[in-house]
Amino acid sequence: MTGMGRGSGYRADLNENPFAPLSSVLVNVQQAAATLNRYPDGRCASLLGPLAEQLDVPEDHLVIGAGSTAILQQLLLAKARNGVVMYSRPSDRYAALSRIVNARAIEVPLRGADQDLGALLEAITDETALVFLGNPCDPTGTAVQRSELDAFLRQVPENVLVVIDEEYREFVRDPGVPDGIELCREWSNVAVVRSFSKAYGLAGLRIGFGVAQPPIAESIRAAALPLSVTAMAEAAALASLGEREEILERSGSLIRERDRLRRGLRSQGWEIPASEANFVWLPLTGEADEFSKECAAHGVFVRGYSGQGVRITVGEPEANDLVLFVASWFGPA
Ligand SMILES: *Cc1c(COP(=O)(O)O)cnc(C)c1O
Secondary structure, three states: OOOOOOOOOEEEOOOOOOOOOOHHHHHHHHHHHOOOOOOOOOOOHHHHHHHHHHHOOOHHHEEEEOOHHHHHHHHHHHHOOOOEEEEEEOOHHHHHHHHHOOOEEEEEEOEOOEOOHHHHHHHOOOOEEEEEEEOOOOOOOOOOOHHHHHHHHHHOOOOOEEEEEOOOHHHOOOOOOOOHHHHHHHOOOEEEEEEOOOOOOOOOOOOEEEEOOHHHHHHHHHOOOOOOOOHHHHHHHHHHHHOHHHHHHHHHHHHHHHHHHHHHHHHOOOOOOOOOOOEEEEEOOOOHHHHHHHHHHOOEEEEEEOOOEEEEEOOOHHHHHHHHHHHHHHOOO
């Protein structure tokens, strides 16, 4: 692992991968850099085929973009400009992206640490254009089960687009959590968004993708900023597909650390929801800011949500130990 990140402290605030890039990935990026006087390929043709094959989807169902953030923005531009969008609170990202397309955001509170699918359904009106579901959910890490999601999709009107955000998919181990790409085959109003930023560790290069049936996929493509995926990002993603074993092994070790961190916190008396992502959530109504400050003072930056809780990215074992130490004398809420 790369040890400390930017500044002086461990970065447990952005859900980044703590492992340094694989050398085979760096070699490919270097090769691509040799032609950076040239424009990238707007279709990402060299990645499209292999990625479609690995995901077992037809190429016309797949759209590659400059990070999952770009795909989310493209979905909003295509389907929700000046419209109404819905998601669970808190989500700074969906809020910021919704503002860009002048959409009105309906924020539905979580039920405990879970997304409240019943309340989301109830809040849908004729005006609703798009609903974001995180599976797992950022910032709590909880995931929606297959039966619950099936029931939800059966009740959502077909003119409402359901965007399943699966950025953290590679960290899911609960077999009851559905694969969004399977749901895309079944539902024409479902789009799935995934990323190379998290498990694949390419956050700095900006590459992710969306999967949906052709009419939606085409509208995501049409809303892209042309040529925004660089040849280096494409080369890194392609090389990473070839290193899937190694990537999954790294994810496995982060999952073991996640479960160790959660067990440690629970043994101190904290109520930590089960996480299917690379972070854990500490519910802390009154003292979220205080806890974040203490962590920073001990050399770990975590993500505080004022009045709600703290999201801690699972990183280096030493960073996780520091969090356990701060939590032990801070004491459960
Ligand atoms: C995952 C994540 C993103 C978006 O993912 P990309 O695929 O890199 O666009 C953005 N911000 C934060 C804090 C995240 O954790």
